[in-house]
Amino acid sequence: MSLEMEYDCPECDSTKFWKTAYMEIHLGKKTKWQCSDCGYGFIQINDDITTAEA
Structure with a gap:
């Protein structure tokens, strides 16, 4: 994973x-994961579950 x-x-x-x-x-x-510019972050589990806004 990158x-x-x-x-x-x-x-x-x-x-x-x-x-x-x-x-x-x-x-x-x-x-x-965290944005390099503003610091927004989210959690991802197995590419299926995410806390990112849609």
Whole structure:
């Protein structure tokens, strides 16, 4: 898994997000991402569950 990904930030016009944390949990792989410009962050579990705004 990469340390960065492209994702449209809902807070600013940036598309660069950096991985700030990663761990294995009972649901799968939990990854925390944070926008490089504004600091907006979200959690993603196994590419299926996310706390990001739609």
